[in-house]
Amino acid sequence: QSVLTQPPSASGTPGQRVTISCSEGSSNIASTSVSWYQQLPGAAPKLLICNNHQRPSGVPDRFSGSKSGTSASLAISGLRSEDEADYYCAAWDYSMLAWVFGGGTKLTVL
Amino acid sequence: QLSESGGGLVQPGGSLRLSCVASGFNFGNYAMSWVRQAPGKGLDWVSGISGGGTQTYYADSVKGRFTISRDDSKSTLYLQMNNVRAGDAAVYYCARHNVYTANWPDPWGQGTLVTVSS
Numbered sequence: 001q002s003v004l005t006q007p008p009s010a011s012g013t014p015g016q017r018v019t020i021s022c023s024e025g026s027s028n029i030a031s032t033s034v035s036w037y038q039q040l041p042g043a044a045p046k047l048l049i050c051n052n053h054q055r056p057s058g059v060p061d062r063f064s065g066s067k068s069g070t071s072a073s074l075a076i077s078g079l080r081s082e083d084e085a086d087y088y089c090a091a092w093d094y095s096m097l098a099w100v101f102g103g104g105t106k107l108t109v110l
Numbered sequence: 111q112l113s114e115s116g117g118g119l120v121q122p123g124g125s126l127r128l129s130c131v132a133s134g135f136n137f138g139n140y141a142m143s144w145v146r147q148a149p150g151k152g153l154d155w156v157s158g159i160s161g162g163g164t165q166t167y168y169a170d171s172v173k174g175r176f177t178i179s180r181d182d183s184k185s186t187l188y189l190q191m192n193n194v195r196a197g198d199a200a201v202y203y204c205a206r207h208n209v210y211t212a213n214w215p216d217p218w219g220q221g222t223l224v225t226v227s228s
Contacts, residue, residue: 037153044218086152099143099145099158101155102152104153
């Protein structure tokens with residue numbers, strides 16, 4: 001079974017740079033692209049990053065994604081209070097033919 | 111834009127059909143998925159369907175109980191939920207893929223709440 005592992009929590013102060021990791025526990029998805037989503041309280045998830053590092057139109061360049069081997073990362077620079085949200089990584093498992101989501105990381109802006 | 115409906119209270123073992131009406135894009139050209147989120151929990155992909163509906167995909171947890179379908183003439187996605195269990199209680203979101211099911215789901219609807227209780 002595919003697993004995407006994220007730290008349950010992360011924190012930073014305004015202006016800081018924070019990084020959230022996403023580790024892939026199965027070779028089934030190691031070669032696929034990772035997407036990242038932001039979910040504000042009470043809202044639907046919003047796409048931040050697709051194809052490991054691409055930002056959709058409208059997403060600030062403070063958000064960046066990367067992938068190396070079986071690990072992906074989301075970096076947020078110039079942290080703002082409005083960045084306080086839950087963040088999820090996701091990938092398509094070509095073997096199981098299913099989407100897999102990480103458990104989510106709750107980001108707190110101190 | 112995506113708008114879900116059909117959520118509500120269902121008894122364990124009961125059935126419910128969720129709908130998701132799409133607007134603003136050529137619905138038939140895009141794969142779609144249902145993703146759920148139990149209260150206070152993370153995102154859990156439920157099912158996906160290809161553009162045109164020729165291929166369907168399911169999470170193991172719902173195989174044999176849930177059926178995804180679409181009516182492209184009505185720009186509507188469905189999720190038929192049968193033999194519902196307590197663990198199926200969640201907000202159910204529909205989401206559009208970037209053409210193919212293997213591509214990222216975005217945008218998402220606002221969700222519809224399914225409550226399971228006797």
